[in-house]
Amino acid sequence: MSIELPSGLSQQQAAARLSAEGPNELGTDQRRNLLSIAVSVLREPMFLLLLGAGAIYLTMGDPREALILLGFVFIIISITVLQERHTERALESLRDLSSPRALVIRDGKPVRIAGREVVREDILMLAEGDRVPADGLLLQAHELAVDESMLTGESAAVAKFADGSEVFAGTLVVRGQGLIQVSAIGKATQIGHIGQSLQDISLQSAPLQAEIARLTRRLAVIGAGLCVFLTLLYQLLRGGWLEALLAGITLAMGILPQELPVIMIVFLALGARRIARHQVLTRRLSSIETLGQTSVLCVDKTGTLTHNRMQVAALCVAGEVLDVDTLTSAALPEEFHELLEYAVLASEIEPHDPMEQAFHRFAHDYLANTEHLHPDWLLVREYELSPAQLAMSHLWQEHAAEPAFVATKGAPEAIVDLCHLSPGDCQQVLQQAEQLAERGLRVLGVAKARHPPGPQWPEIQHDFALQYIGLLGLADPLRDDVPAAIAECQRAGIRLVMITGDHPRTARAIAAAAGIASTRVCSGRELAAMDASQLADCLRSTSVFARVSPQQKLALVESLKASGEVVAMTGDGVNDAPALKAAHIGIAMGKRGTDVAREAAALVLLDDDFSAIVAAIRRGRKIFANLRQALIYTIAVHMPIIGLSLMPVLLGLPLLLAPIHIALLELLINPACSIVFEAENGRGEPMRQPPRALHEPLVSMRHIALGMLQGLGVSLVVVALYHSGLANGMAQDVARGLAFITLVVANTGLILANRSPVQGWRSMLLGLSRVGGWVLAGTLAMLLLVTAITPLARVFAFQPASIEQWLVAFAYGAALLLYFEIAKIGMRLGLKR
Template sequence: MAFPTGLTQEEAENRLRQYGPNRLPEPKAPGLAVLFIRQFLSPFIYILMIAAAVSFAIGQVPSGAFIVAVLLINALIGTVQEHAAQKSASALRKMVRGSARVIRDGRPHTIDSEAVVPGDLLLLASGDKVPSDVKLRDAQNLAVDESMLTGESVAVSKSVAVAVPADAPLAERRDTCFAGTVVTHGRAEGEVIATGLATELGSIAGEVSARRVSEPPLMIRVRRFTYQVAAGIAVAIAALVALMLAVGGYSTSEMALMAIGLAVSTIPEGLPAALTVALAIGMDRMARHNVIIRKLIAVEALGSCTFICSDKTGTLTVNEMTASRIVLPDGISFAVTGAGIGPGTVEEHDTGNGASVPVGPHLDRLRALCTTGTLANESHLDYAGRETWDFDGDIVDVAFLVLAKKLGLSISGLHAEQDRVELVPYESERALSGSLTRWSERHFLHVKGSPEKLLAMSTHMQTAAGRVPIDHAAVTAQFEGLASDGYRVIALARRELPERGPALRAMEEMTLLGMVAMIDPIRPEAREAVDRCRAGGIEVAMITGDHPATAHAIARDLDIAGPDDPVVTGSDLKAAEAKGLEHIDALVRDARVFARIEPLQKQQIVESLMRAGHFVAVTGDGVNDAPAMHRANVGIAMGKRGTDVAKEAADLIITDDKFSSIVDGVEQGRVVYNNIRKVVGLLIATGFSAILLFFLCVLTGLPMPLTAVQLLWLNLVANGLQDVALAFEPKEGGELSKRPRRPGEPIFERRIVEHVLIIGGAMGVLAYATFEALLAMGYDLDMARNLTLMLMVLFGNIHALCSRSETRSIFRIPLLANPFLMLAVPIAQLVHIGSMYVPGLSDVLAIQPIGWHEWASMLAVALVLLALEEAHKAWHRRTG
């Protein structure tokens, strides 16, 4: 196809420098100062502030100063964490860029949408997000969704034949497409007239960039859980204060500072920050597996999915269509050699009975068939030199251009000989494409598409004996035979028109020229990925628009379906729909292969699976997939061949279009959720141990085992770094060998409750027993508190290390698999020991250096916790 020249690459680069990138200014990320101030906007921080004020009011200046120092240190740590997560998310977002097709130097190019410049000739197709304001030169059945600009919910038809006044309202400019709108139907070519802030969208950029982003549901759930825990702790502390009043012997100031210090040390105020870090780490790890997260919650949600609805082409297959067989209507077939856009030939095909048909006598028919495939085509293929080819467009269209080369046809010569009058672009609803051409004052309609569509349109077929009435039964048998072998079959037909007219209306009484069988090989890693899903309790279904026989053949190779498993077609779904939802659910329940499925039917399948209790992930690449992706629990867009609409509807994007990358993402999602569980267990168990320690001391009439300042210090040292470091824990292995968690499962579920009661309870009881023993041995109160505080720090160190896995022994986990935790644990211990030697700080904390034998004694007690943790894990391994 001959294209207008468009800009040269040099002109485009000059204009890019002149006008700048085609993008709107992004909302400015909050700076460090804003992030720092945000750390104080929490009910938990308000409690600390009250504690500081009370300390100063009752003359406890050192305690008040220490609480202020804790506030500042916590704020600093939170600021660093949030800033790092913010930078990571921003970097990943930049990896997901829009693309645009422009004509430069006379050839189509796919470029980054930010590189579009005024004067570019832009090509638009169904599913594209318009990258700039465009004055149309040519439009074919073009409809555009402009609701985000005009509020009009119905797609607007565009045309170059309509005269539009210069001052026409935005909604009436039918000859112009605007940046940010979406092509829902048709094709167009136009000149870019504005980019970036100069576009209509740019004029309202402030409003667009100010849209509020909703907080992920997981974070909302976690915050609700944190408040519930805080309420429970408040009740426990209130009961403890009441008990202290009943027992007597405690001053009002002691009880006040103890209550506040205990509350702050036990409330997991660091949990939201640790979870944000865990999700940000998950985003980064998924990016390494070619999974780009658009919505933070998708990190965890993908790990929860129980059912994946995958398309076929490019996800389960390599998306490199190659013509492999040509079958003429009278049954004569030929083999095509070569793969992809590499060299090859059309050769005689061995029929299996010792006979073969030479190419020569049928060369004219082969070239006629391939001429139709070349003219009913929107792609581009050109020699780039050094035995390489430059191509752009749909893979099926490109495969026909390659086939034309193998038959010795000149693509440019065909376009010069037959001038295109009208193009009927491919749309999934029509399942065909066509071209009306003029040749020596005669008009020809060339059509290619699904065999069912073209057989219904054709009345004749071209044979060696000439044009004869079509034998529908014989041709259908040929087609079904190819489809059952796993081929994608494209039929081609032609018609000479008595006069020029609308191409779509003329698609009748066609002459069938033959069929081309194409193969899109299964990705080598796809079968293993499907097996991994099944091992992890995840069902996989293939949903495609292909013929049922083709879909079933590929599903059998992938072990998605067995030889006798049914294939549900679009017709089956229509019949079930007429009977009611229960019939749709019965049809979908056990099916794993869906063929000849229409866009809205894909959404019906998803809804049926969700009604059955599945947490559904859906892959898609086109505008027709967007409804199902939006309806699903997790929408997955293809990064290479996905339309902008699909990417906008998706929660995450697969940059390499591989099904195995989706499975890797599921695994990483499970790792993230497991790490969230570990952090929750660590924080809640530590808080529970402190409350239990105080309850036991009050019940037995012992003095407070720790001062309020020591409680604050324990919270800072025991949890300040180790909880965040735990979020960096890598996968343990076997994440995909377990059933997915229930979507509605609460964070604080049975296993974590059990962990808190056993491990947190053990820490509290051991600390109480140690404190009582120290007093009985003659240690004064300050030294007993000093040693008890050291014990609690050691408990925190051992508990953090043991929390790396709920079932695996600490001795079977490589130490350096999580270097952050391996640094956080000794740092926490050394900071606490160092504080004993820092004048001023040691006075505030009321601690002093201890001997090695005393430290070793506390370590020996702490190792009891290690033994208990190991016994608890061993019990879980035995009971499953």
């Protein structure tokens, strides 16, 4: 029997209404347009310092320098705005993916669409676990109950009936199904009136973001102090407050780590885009930093390790077992035809249950064009499965007023009970079922009967004279890539824990096939009898848990967290939401998962594929490693700027760098420290290393020391070259140009040296990304233009040098690559002592 669905709106009507009334959104997402991005960039201290330097040049009567600085402000702002806009687009695409889904009837057919595309008068189909996307009136309801606590504060679910009852956007369907006609969307909904206050709420910073913020504040305080010190020192030694202030501004610009927040958001946003290519949606960017720390991965069996697509694996009739894998043709032995025939008759006509779908597929393959399929028979009565009777029956008639054919299937123990088998026959059937279950198969018994027509059919299944036919074993096959993915996790030091509601025998067989080692299988009944310490002891030796309730899943996650593990957890149902939210990384199923599970999770698997989790962890580790190297580079590249601002003053030399040079260097540093390192594939194999510790900092004192050591070497070489040139009678503008060449080439070398923490020329020079190649080529091309073309060189107070001098300066900068490698080796050897 099927229910006729209303036709709903047409696609054309829906498109017109969406265009006229707008999307079904609350308008509380904090998207930024180009103007707001530009305004926020202008508030950055770096740009305020540039504007201040320009004002000082105007005061000193040098409008050309002021205009050039303003030009740089415009260029840097343009690049920063475009980069941030690219990041915003990445985030917008992720928002579109993460939009709640809705099952809507369009042109008479159910269609799954994004919740933002729902329009007024749409007909929506609701099922258990759905979050209601819009306000609406109930048209049909079947045992429907909705959790409205987010609106009313009442925890009890509210029963809904098709009597004009309303359901509201944002509430959760906790039981039953229903059809609604949408009456209000977006801001016009009940929650929309509340939602306007969300504009003022910002997300809590992730630990990594907090660490970056602390590092930025510390460096800013140091920069301010050094700026004041250099200004006073310059005025004391040389006089001239304006010149002293310019020297202080130059130093402050060199110290200010304004790239750090940019690096953070670029890495996380673009990292989320890269993870999305593996069909993993990142709902919370902060989860990316935790991926690389995952030490325990708790996974469900059905649909995650397996296909969630049952298939007939074995048939048993009269004690004879037929393995489907042994069938070499489309011919099924005759003695098994009746078993399959009645298994289909005991199933729905258009089944949604995976087991019933397996029966239909198998019958289509092996019983087509036989008398054992009955598409013209009439279903006259159904007896549903119940907790008291784990079996279901269908009554069929070929013609009205004729005896009915009764087809029954269910748990083997229920079937032998309904068939009233003798104790000996009952023991034999259950023993055969036990043997099939030991192979990890889901086992069902099948029975048949004939019943005469009457004014009323029996009320219970026990009233039929059922005859036992046989057993069917079904398998939910393991995904082909699961064993390799689990082996990769184990090599990476990630422990796999399988938590399932299936029978312990089925769980043990699947775990063994997948490669999850466990000396025992712990059942939900055993877990219920354990206290916290016993549960912790059990978790140390057990990796497979069966017949587990959702509450016990939560207890397992909390126990693992209490023991210091970083836990990732998969789930799909309404009751999985607490465990998903409690885990460090909740991972929801995108296809079969409920909206509640997806909203509680940090990641969503769009294809419900286990190997995608492993790919996301691998990518998360690479993102963290690249982010660390980017920050080491940023620290290293700022050290020469600090040194070249301080040393000439201390040594009594003419100033080497001015604000205009810092602005030019910023043009080179920003792309390098963000997009170049973000695009790196990384060195070594991230999944052959153990997870990093939970509280391991992004940049430790060792990393800061390495960056400072590298940068100090650059400072000494550049100042020495500058001092030597001046001492040998070289013009100041020529010496400045040669020093700048050495500085920029050394900075380029820092990119190559810090691409990987591993030592060696091979790791330094090979595998550079296309983005990295373009940035390095662009940097060297810009350097050549501003130091070799006279009009451009004069803008930066350079005088073009001879080819020999240019090549010598280039060689000094390139030679520092050797020093960078020695610094890495020295730092590593020092740690081993």
